Amino acid sequence: MKTPLLPVAPPRLSMRLEGLEGKTRGFWSYAWHGEQLELHHGKAGTDGKRESRTFASTEEAGAFVRKQVTARVAKGAWSSDLAFESTTWAQVKDSVQVPGNSEEDEDRVLVLSGDIVVPHGLWLDFRRGIFALDDPDASPFVGLIVRGNLTVEGCLFNGENDFGPFLQVHGNLVATSIAIGGSRLRVTGDVMTGDLVAVYNHGSVSVGGALVARTVASEYTLQVEGPVDAWCYRGRGSKVFAVSAGVEASDDPYDAKGVFVPAVVADERVLLDKARNLLSAGKPISRPVFTSVRDAFRQLVSKKMAEPDKVKSLTLEGKGLTSLPDDLFQFRRLEKLNLRSNELRTLPEALGQLTELRELDVRSNGLRTLPESIGALKKLRVLDLESNCLWRLPDSLAECVELRTVNLVNNPYSYVWRAFGGWSRVQLMWDFPEVLTRLPKLEVVTFEGTPLRTLPRRRFDSTSLRTVTVRKSLVTEVDPDLHSQLTVSVEDSAGKAAAYIGYWFRSEYVRLESFHDAKSGQYDFTEVIALLRLLLRINIPTAAPYDTALENFRKGSENIVWDLNWHGSNARHVHALFTALRDALGPLGEPDPGNALVAGLRDVFAVHAGG
Known part of the structure; x- marks a missing residue:
C-alpha cells in the first residue's frame, strides 16, 4: 500500500x-x-x-x-x-x-x-x-x-x-x-x-x-x-x-x-x-517512508535471509523490537539468539520452532511470561532472563533437558509499571519456580533482586549443580537440610523490601493524572491503592520492625506532595490523595490486624490528608 x-x-x-x-x-x-x-x-x-x-x-x-x-x-x-x-x-x-x-x-x-x-x-x-x-x-x-x-x-x-x-x-x-x-x-x-x-x-x-x-x-x-x-x-x-x-x-x-x-x-x-x-505549526508527524515490523526485521537481517539454513547466530540487540516477526523462525538451524535490550513483553509460541537453539538471551526487555513452547528447545543450554518482569516460569521448561545456566537477576526490572501497563496488573515472582529443580543438567541459577518469599519444597534433580544463589529477595527462613544446595542471603531481605518503597512510591508513579480526571473533576484512586497494596504485601512481614519502610514512605510522601503542589494550587488534590490512602489502610490492613507498618502509615498519610 x-x-x-x-x-x-x-x-x-x-x-x-x-x-x-x-x-x-x-x-x-x-x-x-x-x-x-x-x-x-x-x-x-x-x-x-x-x-x-x-x-x-x-x-x-x-x-x-x-x-x-x-x-x-x-x-x-x-x-x-x-x-x-x-x-x-x-x-x-x-x-x-x-x-x-x-x-x-x-x-x-x-x-x-x-x-x-x-x-x-x-x-x-x-x-x-x-x-x-x-x-x-x-x-x-x-x-x-x-x-x-x-x-x-x-x-x-x-x-x-x-x-x-x-x-x-x-x-x-x-x-x-x-x-x-x-x-x-x-x-x-x-x-x-x-x-x-x-x-x-x-x-x-x-x-x-x-x-x-x-x-x-x-x-x-x-x-x-x-x-x-x-x-x-x-x-x-x-x-x-x-x-x-x-x-x-x-x-x-x-x-x-x-x-x-x-x-x-x-x-x-x-x-x-x-x-x-x-x-x-506545519511540522510533520509521520515519517517520509513507513516501515512495518516485518520490513524492519528484514532490513536488519536482509543478507542472512538469502540462506537462512546457514545462519547459526543472530544478534538483534537494542533494535527497539516490540514483537518478533514470523520471518525470524525461518532460521531453523539457529544456535544463538540475542534479543537483549528490546521492548518485548511476550515471546510467540513460534519460538519452539528453533529446535537447534543453544543460547537464548532476552535480557532487559520487560518480558512478563515465557511461551509454553520453550519446552521444545531440547538443546537449550543457556537462558538469560535478567532484567525482565517474569512472574512465573512455564512447566514446559522442565523439558529443556540440556539447560545448564538460568539467570533471573532483577525480575522485576526498573520499569515494571510500564511493562504491565498499571499497578493493578503487576504480578511478581513470589515463589521459587520449582520447575528449575527438575532440570537434569542444571549447573548455575542466579536470583538477585527478585521478591521471592519461598524456596523450593524439593531438592534439585541435577547431579551437576554448582551454585544456586538467592540474594536481595524477601526470603526470611531457610531449611538447612532441604536447602543445602542453595546459597541464600536472608540478612538483606528487610532492606530490599523497604527499598521497593523508594523505587515506586514516588512522584514519577503517583502523578495527578493517574488519579484525577481534569475533564470530569472525578477522582479514581484505583491505581494508587493498587501500588500501596503491592508495597504492603512486599513489606509485611519481611521488613519488620518497619523503621526504614516508614521512613521511605515519609520521604516518598513529601516528594509526591512537592511535585503535585509545587505552585500551591493543588492542595485539594493532595488532601484527597492522602485521605484516600489513609482510608485504604483499613481494608488493606485487615489480613494483618494490629500490624505496626499499617499503624505507622496512618500517621504518615494523616500529615497530608484533609480534615
Missing part, C-alpha cells in the same frame, strides 16, 4: 489577513514578486504602513511569507476573502448533524456558501480567529457551516480537548492536515487529508463518504460510512495497521516508531497532544 498523495496548493502571490489584536481589528497583507515582498499592515480603517523587503532568493521570500501567515493565523487572523454570513443556532439546529454541545437558540453560527478555499490553516476554538467576538457581551459563535466543498490549505485545528465549535461541510473536505480535540466534525462527502489526529474522546468525526489520509491517530472511533485508506493508530499503545479500501492488513503491523517521527512517540504510544501541536 502506498501512502496517499495530497494535492499541494501552489504558493499564493498575494494575501490579505485580518483579525482582532486584543480589542482592535487589524490587517496584514503581502504581494510577492520573486525575491521582493511588498508588505502592508495596520489597524482596520486606516492607511496602515507599507514597506518593501528584498530577500536573497525567491525561496527565502516564500519561507518568510509562509512563516508569517502561519504565525498570524495562529494569533487569530484569517483571509479577508472569506465572505462569512451569520445566523442563529435556532435557525439551523434542525439541519446540523453533529452531537449537541448545550447550544442556546440565540448563539450564532457562521455560514460560507459555495465551494470555499481557505488559503491557510483553520482554527476551531471558541472566541478565537473566525469565532472571535468584536463585542464580548454578544452571543458566541458555536460553529461553522460550509454549504459546498471546503479546501483548507493548512491545518484544520482545534486545541481544546473538551469542546470546540462544530464544523459541518455539505460536500467534500480537503485539508493539508486535521488536528482536533473536542470539536465535532461532520462531512457529508469525502475527506482527503495528510495526517489526521483526534485527541481525547469528547469530540467526534463523522464522514459520509470515503476517508483518504496519510495517517489517522485517534483515541476514539471515527465514523466513516465509505472506505478508509490510511495507516491507522487507535491509541493506547496499539500497533499501526495499513487500511486499504476499508480492509485492514492485520497480518503486517507497524510499530508506532515505524510510522511516526520520534518526537511524538514514547513508550510505544503516539503522543496525540504533541502530534496535534506539531501539525498546527
Whole structure:
C-alpha cells in the first residue's frame, strides 16, 4: 500500500489577513514578486504602513511569507476573502448533524456558501480567529457551516480537548492536515487529508463518504460510512495497521516508531497532544517512508535471509523490537539468539520452532511470561532472563533437558509499571519456580533482586549443580537440610523490601493524572491503592520492625506532595490523595490486624490528608 498523495496548493502571490489584536481589528497583507515582498499592515480603517523587503532568493521570500501567515493565523487572523454570513443556532439546529454541545437558540453560527478555499490553516476554538467576538457581551459563535466543498490549505485545528465549535461541510473536505480535540466534525462527502489526529474522546468525526489520509491517530472511533485508506493508530499503545479500501492488513503491523517521527512517540504510544501541536505549526508527524515490523526485521537481517539454513547466530540487540516477526523462525538451524535490550513483553509460541537453539538471551526487555513452547528447545543450554518482569516460569521448561545456566537477576526490572501497563496488573515472582529443580543438567541459577518469599519444597534433580544463589529477595527462613544446595542471603531481605518503597512510591508513579480526571473533576484512586497494596504485601512481614519502610514512605510522601503542589494550587488534590490512602489502610490492613507498618502509615498519610 502506498501512502496517499495530497494535492499541494501552489504558493499564493498575494494575501490579505485580518483579525482582532486584543480589542482592535487589524490587517496584514503581502504581494510577492520573486525575491521582493511588498508588505502592508495596520489597524482596520486606516492607511496602515507599507514597506518593501528584498530577500536573497525567491525561496527565502516564500519561507518568510509562509512563516508569517502561519504565525498570524495562529494569533487569530484569517483571509479577508472569506465572505462569512451569520445566523442563529435556532435557525439551523434542525439541519446540523453533529452531537449537541448545550447550544442556546440565540448563539450564532457562521455560514460560507459555495465551494470555499481557505488559503491557510483553520482554527476551531471558541472566541478565537473566525469565532472571535468584536463585542464580548454578544452571543458566541458555536460553529461553522460550509454549504459546498471546503479546501483548507493548512491545518484544520482545534486545541481544546473538551469542546470546540462544530464544523459541518455539505460536500467534500480537503485539508493539508486535521488536528482536533473536542470539536465535532461532520462531512457529508469525502475527506482527503495528510495526517489526521483526534485527541481525547469528547469530540467526534463523522464522514459520509470515503476517508483518504496519510495517517489517522485517534483515541476514539471515527465514523466513516465509505472506505478508509490510511495507516491507522487507535491509541493506547496499539500497533499501526495499513487500511486499504476499508480492509485492514492485520497480518503486517507497524510499530508506532515505524510510522511516526520520534518526537511524538514514547513508550510505544503516539503522543496525540504533541502530534496535534506539531501539525498546527506545519511540522510533520509521520515519517517520509513507513516501515512495518516485518520490513524492519528484514532490513536488519536482509543478507542472512538469502540462506537462512546457514545462519547459526543472530544478534538483534537494542533494535527497539516490540514483537518478533514470523520471518525470524525461518532460521531453523539457529544456535544463538540475542534479543537483549528490546521492548518485548511476550515471546510467540513460534519460538519452539528453533529446535537447534543453544543460547537464548532476552535480557532487559520487560518480558512478563515465557511461551509454553520453550519446552521444545531440547538443546537449550543457556537462558538469560535478567532484567525482565517474569512472574512465573512455564512447566514446559522442565523439558529443556540440556539447560545448564538460568539467570533471573532483577525480575522485576526498573520499569515494571510500564511493562504491565498499571499497578493493578503487576504480578511478581513470589515463589521459587520449582520447575528449575527438575532440570537434569542444571549447573548455575542466579536470583538477585527478585521478591521471592519461598524456596523450593524439593531438592534439585541435577547431579551437576554448582551454585544456586538467592540474594536481595524477601526470603526470611531457610531449611538447612532441604536447602543445602542453595546459597541464600536472608540478612538483606528487610532492606530490599523497604527499598521497593523508594523505587515506586514516588512522584514519577503517583502523578495527578493517574488519579484525577481534569475533564470530569472525578477522582479514581484505583491505581494508587493498587501500588500501596503491592508495597504492603512486599513489606509485611519481611521488613519488620518497619523503621526504614516508614521512613521511605515519609520521604516518598513529601516528594509526591512537592511535585503535585509545587505552585500551591493543588492542595485539594493532595488532601484527597492522602485521605484516600489513609482510608485504604483499613481494608488493606485487615489480613494483618494490629500490624505496626499499617499503624505507622496512618500517621504518615494523616500529615497530608484533609480534615
